[in-house]
Amino acid sequence: MSRPEREIARRLSETPVYAPPAGLLARLQAEIPSGLQAAEAEPFRGPTRRRPARWLAAAAVAFTVAGAGWLVWRVQAPPLLPETRVRPASAPADPAPVGGAEPQEPEVEAPVSAPPAARKPTPASPRQEPPPVQAEPAPGGVVGGAAAPPPPPEPAPQAAYEAAPLAEAAELPEKVEREAKSLESRELRRQDSAAAAPEPARAKAAALRRCPLVLVLSLPAAREAEAWLELDPASVARWRREGTEGWTDAALSAPAPLGDLPAARRVELRYELELLPDAPPDRSPGRLRWRYSPRGGGAAVEGSRALSCTT
Amino acid sequence: MAETDDRQLLAAYVAGDQSAAELLVERTYRNVHALLCRLSGDPDVAADLTQETYRRAWAALASFDRRAQFSTWLFRIAYTTFLNHLRRPRRFVPLEARHEAELDAAPSAEEALRQAMAADRLRRAVLALPEDLRFTVTAVYWGELPTSEVARQEGITGVAVRKRLKRALGRLAQALGGEGA
Numbered sequence: 001m002s003r004p005e006r007e008i009a010r011r012l013s014e015t016p017v018y019a020p021p022a023g024l025l026a027r028l029q030a031e032i033p034s035g036l037q038a039a040e041a042e043p044f045r046g047p048t049r050r051r052p053a054r055w056l057a058a059a060a061v062a063f064t065v066a067g068a069g070w071l072v073w074r075v076q077a078p079p080l081l082p083e084t085r086v087r088p089a090s091a092p093a094d095p096a097p098v099g100g101a102e103p104q105e106p107e108v109e110a111p112v113s114a115p116p117a118a119r120k121p122t123p124a125s126p127r128q129e130p131p132p133v134q135a136e137p138a139p140g141g142v143v144g145g146a147a148a149p150p151p152p153p154e155p156a157p158q159a160a161y162e163a164a165p166l167a168e169a170a171e172l173p174e175k176v177e178r179e180a181k182s183l184e185s186r187e188l189r190r191q192d193s194a195a196a197a198p199e200p201a202r203a204k205a206a207a208l209r210r211c212p213l214v215l216v217l218s219l220p221a222a223r224e225a226e227a228w229l230e231l232d233p234a235s236v237a238r239w240r241r242e243g244t245e246g247w248t249d250a251a252l253s254a255p256a257p258l259g260d261l262p263a264a265r266r267v268e269l270r271y272e273l274e275l276l277p278d279a280p281p282d283r284s285p286g287r288l289r290w291r292y293s294p295r296g297g298g299a300a301v302e303g304s305r306a307l308s309c310t311t
Numbered sequence: 312m313a314e315t316d317d318r319q320l321l322a323a324y325v326a327g328d329q330s331a332a333e334l335l336v337e338r339t340y341r342n343v344h345a346l347l348c349r350l351s352g353d354p355d356v357a358a359d360l361t362q363e364t365y366r367r368a369w370a371a372l373a374s375f376d377r378r379a380q381f382s383t384w385l386f387r388i389a390y391t392t393f394l395n396h397l398r399r400p401r402r403f404v405p406l407e408a409r410h411e412a413e414l415d416a417a418p419s420a421e422e423a424l425r426q427a428m429a430a431d432r433l434r435r436a437v438l439a440l441p442e443d444l445r446f447t448v449t450a451v452y453w454g455e456l457p458t459s460e461v462a463r464q465e466g467i468t469g470v471a472v473r474k475r476l477k478r479a480l481g482r483l484a485q486a487l488g489g490e491g492a
Binding site: 002009013015018027033034 | 332345348355358477480483484
């Protein structure tokens with residue numbers, strides 16, 4: 001009880017003196033009917049029993065029967081709507097098929113300007129498992145980081161991403177610009193498909209965190225250079241390659257060899273990852289690894305760098 | 312004990328003892344008058360209504376089945392009598408005029424006037440409550456009936472009576488604004 005209510009109760013309980021006017025008692029007593037008016041009353045009755053409401057009992061029984069029937073029907077009947085399945089977030093963990101994996105979801109979206117070579121199925125490299133995030137500038141100028149593109153504003157729920165390996169980008173230097181232009185239209189289409197996606201898929205997709213990734217490799221003159229991404233399946237749900245620039249070797253294959261590189265060759269990779277909702281934010285989604293032999297001779301050099309989202 | 316006495320007096324009156332009824336009136340009429348004073352806010356009106364209450368009580372004594380206490384039964388009659396009085400067309404005496412007279416009469420008239428107006432606002436707020444809440448509040452606070460008696464009268468449980476009281480107090484506090492605090 002609140003304070004105002006207590007105060008009201010106190011005021012209600014106050015017993016001011018209301019003295020009856022003089023003569024009131026006499027008037028009241030004078031008006032008492034004489035005799036046995038009350039005695040002629042009907043005999044006193046005992047307490048009446050309260051009968052239980054029959055309609056209430058009947059309604060309870062009817063509800064119980066109807067509810068049980070509905071439950072049995074609901075359990076036995078097939079679901080009203082086909083269940084929409086969301087592809088499990090296993091893309092990074094699986095070896096990525098080179099040239100673009102066939103999407104398993106209804107809303108499959110093929111890369112707009114992917115080179116024909118990239119569409120050919122190529123054996124995936126065991127090293128090229130899941131693609132990661134952003135590489136920071138390597139010490140000594142071996143690996144450099146680049147500015148990240150702004151992240152897409154909204155998640156793409158069910159859009160299937162092409163699992164393209166690093167090796168498929170032989171012709172990309174000329175097509176990077178085209179890809180960049182196509183990204184915008186692709187994003188629009190993803191948003192449309194996201195809007196049309198069923199509720200569970202949208203909810204799941206909305207829970208994923210976007211992680212744009214820009215990798216810049218700046219290697220010295222090298223022979224048999226290779227680079228690849230290792231994604232952490234515990235952090236990355238899906239990934240896709242958005243574009244590459246600076247690949248000179250047209251024979252890039254699944255293991256993502258860079259081939260022989262002239263001096264100060266700069267290679268840029270753009271990826272986009274979707275991190276699992278429960279992935280710890282401070283955990284790197286993967287590593288960028290590279291290996292090359294110096295052109296002047298000597299032992300092979302290997303390096304790696306933890307990836308971090310550009311944003 | 313008092314209840315037993317009331318029943319005995321009633322039985323004696325039914326048996327023909329007129330003095331038993333006089334004693335019964337003498338024992339109960341102050342409470343009835345005080346209740347009607349609180350309800351009506353006017354001692355003169357309360358006196359008239361008290362007389363009417365007892366008239367109706369004697370007339371309806373045959374229907375009193377003694378499941379309730381006599382005082383409870385009498386309270387119900389007084390309450391109904393007051394409600395009927397409210398519904399009757401009557402000449403209105405502005406409350407302020409009476410208060411002005413009191414202001415001139417007493418040295419601490421200003422304080423008395425303030426208290427009288429506060430009591431009148433409380434009375435009006437109680438009368439503005441829905442019927443179930445109004446009856447419960449007046450029965451418990453002004454009729455000084457036990458909760459169990461009110462529950463029996465209304466055909467509800469004691470918990471329901473307390474819930475009604477809580478709701479009524481909340482509404483009164485809301486209606487009176489900061490006055491209650």
